[in-house]
Amino acid sequence: xxxxxxxxxxxxxxxxxxxxxxxxxxxxxxxxxxxxxxxxxxxxxxxxxxxxxxxxxxxxxxxxxxxxxxxxxxxxxxxxxxxxxxxxxxxxxxxxxxxxxxxxxxxxxxxxxxxxxxxxxxxxxxxxxxxxxxxxxxxxxxxxxxxxxxxxxxxxxxxxxxxxxxxxxxxxxxxxxxxxxxxxxxxxxxxxxxxxxxxxxxxxxxxxxxxxxxxxxxxxxxxxxxxxxxxxxxxxxxxxxxxxxxxxxxxxxxxxxxxxxxxxxxxxxxxxxxxxxxxxxxxxxxxxxxxxxxxxxxxxxxxxxxxxxxxxxxxxxxxxxxxxxxxxxxxxxxxxxxx
Amino acid sequence: xxxxxxxxxxxxxxxxxxxxxxxxxxxxxxxxxxxxxxxxxxxxxxxxxxxxxxxxxxxxxxxxxxxxxxxxxxxxxxxxxxxxxxxxxxxxxxxxxxxxxxxxxxxxxxxxxxxxxxxxxxxxxx
Numbered sequence: 001x002x003x004x005x006x007x008x009x010x011x012x013x014x015x016x017x018x019x020x021x022x023x024x025x026x027x028x029x030x031x032x033x034x035x036x037x038x039x040x041x042x043x044x045x046x047x048x049x050x051x052x053x054x055x056x057x058x059x060x061x062x063x064x065x066x067x068x069x070x071x072x073x074x075x076x077x078x079x080x081x082x083x084x085x086x087x088x089x090x091x092x093x094x095x096x097x098x099x100x101x102x103x104x105x106x107x108x109x110x111x112x113x114x115x116x117x118x119x120x121x122x123x124x125x126x127x128x129x130x131x132x133x134x135x136x137x138x139x140x141x142x143x144x145x146x147x148x149x150x151x152x153x154x155x156x157x158x159x160x161x162x163x164x165x166x167x168x169x170x171x172x173x174x175x176x177x178x179x180x181x182x183x184x185x186x187x188x189x190x191x192x193x194x195x196x197x198x199x200x201x202x203x204x205x206x207x208x209x210x211x212x213x214x215x216x217x218x219x220x221x222x223x224x225x226x227x228x229x230x231x232x233x234x235x236x237x238x239x240x241x242x243x244x245x246x247x248x249x250x251x252x253x254x255x256x257x258x259x260x261x262x263x264x265x266x267x268x269x270x271x272x273x274x275x276x277x278x279x280x281x282x283x284x285x286x287x288x289x290x291x292x293x294x295x296x297x298x299x300x301x302x303x304x305x306x307x308x309x310x311x312x313x314x315x316x317x318x319x320x321x322x323x324x325x326x327x328x329x330x331x332x333x334x335x336x337x338x339x
Numbered sequence: 340x341x342x343x344x345x346x347x348x349x350x351x352x353x354x355x356x357x358x359x360x361x362x363x364x365x366x367x368x369x370x371x372x373x374x375x376x377x378x379x380x381x382x383x384x385x386x387x388x389x390x391x392x393x394x395x396x397x398x399x400x401x402x403x404x405x406x407x408x409x410x411x412x413x414x415x416x417x418x419x420x421x422x423x424x425x426x427x428x429x430x431x432x433x434x435x436x437x438x439x440x441x442x443x444x445x446x447x448x449x450x451x452x453x454x455x456x457x458x459x460x461x462x463x464x465x
Contacts, residue, residue, distance in 0.1 A: 008352060008355075008371060008372070008373045008377075009352075009373050009374075009377075011352075093352075095352035095373075096352055096355070096356060096371065124352075124353050125353055125356045125357065125360075126352035126353045126355060126356040127352055127353070151372075151377050151380060151381075183451045184451075185354065185357045185358075185451060185452055185454055186357050186360075186361065186454045188357070188360065275353040275354065275357055276451060277450055277451040307351070307352060307353045308351055308353045308354065309353045333453045333454055333455055333456075334361075334454050334455050336360055336361065336364060336454075338360075
């Protein structure tokens with residue numbers, strides 16, 4: 001048995017609704033329009049990923065079940081022909097990932113082995129988050145205790161006990177943040193990255209774990225990872241960023257493992273990450289950012305919002321204008337450039 | 340000179356990473372814990388030069404851990420900076436900045452934190 005990796009813990013956001021949308025009408029402003037409509041209804045997104053592929057947008061969102069009907073109505077009234085699917089489930093977030101592909105590899109391995117196929121994946125600066133159907137949540141939670149150990153939660157039962165109390169106080173704290181210009185703690189910026197987009201069957205996600213393990217062996221740390229809806233229902237698009245290789249190393253490594261897979265690579269790109277107080281609990285944050293990007297004509301390639309962070313990928317030559325757009329709508333105390 | 344070792348304890352893992360990145364960029368080594376119990380265990384495993392400690396956390400909150408560490412002869416000299424999200428805007432809560440100082444924390448920083456300002460507070464206590 002492989003040695004366990006010690007991690008900090010995991011969070012489970014239960015009783016949520018996942019909605020996946022595929023917009024193929026080359027509507028560049030779709031994510032901003034959609035998020036603006038949701039913000040207008042004060043609907044908070046607990047999880048959001050966006051990915052652009054040749055002008056078509058795939059979005060995965062997670063909302064509170066009380067808001068689900070309002071979301072469906074907004075989609076049907078405003079984007080009637082868009083394909084979408086939905087399930088009830090939970091968001092499982094494992095932390096810290098330490099940007100180490102080995103940790104993501106171990107997670108995908110165990111999910112593959114247990115037959116757990118997440119509906120969506122997202123990445124914050126600390127956590128990998130997976131959307132899971134209700135029926136597989138317990139199985140997925142238990143499976144984490146095979147490759148990982150948690151100093152605070154030694155067993156699934158310990159973890160459940162740690163979740164009780166303080167809910168009302170938490171709500172009061174969230175309500176106290178209503179700044180006109182939301183403040184973020186810091187904007188983290190990383191240049192010299194490449195974005196890979198791999199289209200694969202959901203059941204092959206476990207095999208991707210082996211590719212990620214190879215990246216780890218070559219000392220190539222992740223700066224971004226999401227999964228995104230594909231036009232084929234059983235498939236998914238996996239988008240991730242690594243330090244630029246300058247060659248086709250990354251794609252060749254994946255082709256060796258999954259020969260039939262479709263993939264492409266965009267390079268160079270820059271990755272930004274920002275987090276603010278209770279961003280995951282407040283409506284309108286993603287809408288502000290996406291609208292600012294639209295106005296500044298930023299060609300956003302992919303976005304991930306989970307836990308309390310927003311992480312995104314833009315073409316490297318739009319770095320300065322992206323930072324300007326973020327600073328125009330958020331109070332940014334400092335920009336930390338990662339090596 | 341040996342790197343200063345700072346323990347960051349907060350149940351928001353994204354904030355822990357942001358604070359850790361800021362401290363590492365200043366040449367510090369950073370330990371991470373995600374609730375009060377884990378923070379307590381981390382202090383026993385390796386004595387930090389300073390603790391950045393959130394207030395509202397599951398299992399054991401920051402005030403309780405701060406009080407315990409300050410009551411213990413072996414740990415009372417470790418500077419503690421409390422991170423508090425709650426102040427005058429939430430009058431019904433039992434958590435206030437004043438309570439933080441009465442638990443003998445060495446300083447506090449109100450959330451949302453300013454990472455540059457935070458380094459000023461931390462470096463003054465190292």
